[in-house]
Amino acid sequence: MAQSAGSATALMAACVLRQGGLLIVQMVKQVLKQARNSLFAAIALMKIKLKSSPSLVILTYHRILPGQSPLRQTEQPGMIATPEALDMHISLLKQLGAEFVSLDAWLDAQRQKKTLPRLAVAVTFDDGWQDNYEHAFPVLKKHKVPATIFLVSKRINTPWQFWPEQVLDLLISHAHHLDHDALQWLRPYLGDRPTSKQSASPYTILQADSVINRLKALDDHTIETNLERTRNELPALSQADLNARPLLNKQELDAMLASGLITFGAHTRHHYRLNHLGNPSDLENEIAGSRTDLEELDLKPVNIFCYPNGDITGKGEQLVQSHFIAACTTERGWNKTPINPFSLRRFNFHDGNGSTPLSFLASLGRP
Template sequence: MGGFFRVNLIRQAAKLTFNSFCAATSLARIKLTRSPSLLILTYHRVLPEGHSARKIEQPGMVISPSSLNQHLTLMRSLGATFISLGEWLEAAERGTNLPRFSVAVTFDDGWQDNYQYAYPILKKHEVPSTIFLVSRRINTGWQFWPEQILDLLINHADKLRDPALAWLAQDITRCGYQTGTALTNEQADAVISRLKSLDDKTIEEHLANTRSAIPELGEKPLERHLLNDDELLEMRASGLVTYGAHTQHHYRLNRLKDADRLQQEIVVCQDDLKDKGLNPVSIFCYPNGDISSKGEELVKTHYSAACTTERGWNQTPAKPYGLRRFNFHDGNGSSVLNFLATMGRPV
């Protein structure tokens, strides 16, 4: 056996041992915890293997319907009480007895696939969930800028040397891109991470300018990626799905300087959802987990609780403005071992 393979094998064995240890920690916690705990499972997109939308998606954003199904089945078999986040918070506030092991399911951003692929699974298991919506993007064909970037870098690699893409050139070169090939998903993901040093509005303006300079980019009408009113109202009527606020435009809030804009994104977002008859719960979810102290003040004034991107379990009484969650995707949720290990890994 060559040295490279031996090192690789040892690495894999070490990873497996570590994952098994974390999974065992997680199981022990589930079985032994006496005081009520809340575990929040978070998802973004739910798409079957081979779905075309997966090609232009970041690795940490997608899980398959079969993995979601497996997570819910496993949690129930381990004694979980599924509860909507809103109901759990209300009960905690009233001081009502909470289940020993509560599990709440949340989805961020309001993707159309939540209706198409996740909702049937939620119905099958009768599991309640909360979807955090970007109010001014509902009913639109809008794409989040990371998906637009991925589309550009993966599907339009022939345009990468166009002067209209000069604003991206340095980031593309730094991620190891070789002229003449398309970027891999990992390279494109690295470009997205680098771009986060700019604010969202600036990136969107760059993209709009690029699209008008290279007409072929805008030729194909965009598929609708986000939920529409009919889908939202149908899920709401089932009693299984509730909605929370995730800003109006999904701008990262720590980068918004304008006080009025901040107010709109945080406060008016909830009014938008009310106007649509969606009866939102009073829970805010920070895009990308980012917030400024001014923004946090607004959230505390106008909402009863907020979800973060921090990993971890929540004890009762939880800090309602710092709810921790576990975000699942193919990379950490496609097997029972990975799923359990993610919840047992040291934070």
């Protein structure tokens, strides 16, 4: 008895020591992260203050959602920033002397060899989410800051959900269906998690995020077709909130265009990643077609293209260059003049890298 009490005490002591050790490791990691962020933020401040030749920094966002929005439950973490963070980014850069410009106007000025601001900042939003109107537009109006929104032309005025959000919803709200035959196509991408009935608990956002990244091995059309077939065979998956409309509608687009602050760019017709489109006519359809669609919707001028997922191919690039005057990539970095307008680098901001002034500046200073 005394011996077992002794070994229980030793076990408890070992547990406490182990927990203490883990806590110290976590604290050290935190301190190192702070030190790294401080260093990169200092580099960003030096770049902002000391640069002599004109530079262009492009800030990119996808969704702008308040911290308490239920829509955050079914979205990838790298897609969301809060309206407060957007407000802070603009205020901070203005205080540091940056001039906010419309990307179209800046490119025009470069083309015409006009004098460019020493530090110009352009704001862009990808995909055309409804929350851009609801939560970002008021912040842009408050600061009189122009922005470009890249639209997926065939999804305007539709209740369309992009496939990553459909997959997130499936894994988080319908994981108990994963053993159904209709979801057999998805199993190779689920990773290590067993899919037996007993363990079909909801995925965490991070687990679902990994599944989405693995699924990118397939082309978008195949994923969408599989999802559609799955929904037909498993109607329980389609009980989505009918009031939810993820993307901007025409009325919202018109209101933003009329403000004079917002310009629109093309982000393909269906958000298909170009490196998965083997057929030249499909490429042409997605690239040139998206511009035609937006112009027919009277959302002119549509001068800039944005590559879905940043995926570029030689043929796609040629087509973009013959139909647009510039293109945004997902390459990170500052744009130094003279800039190749078809390789515009951007900084993508979300909760994870822009929720505090320190993390925001560190992202701008990181090599």
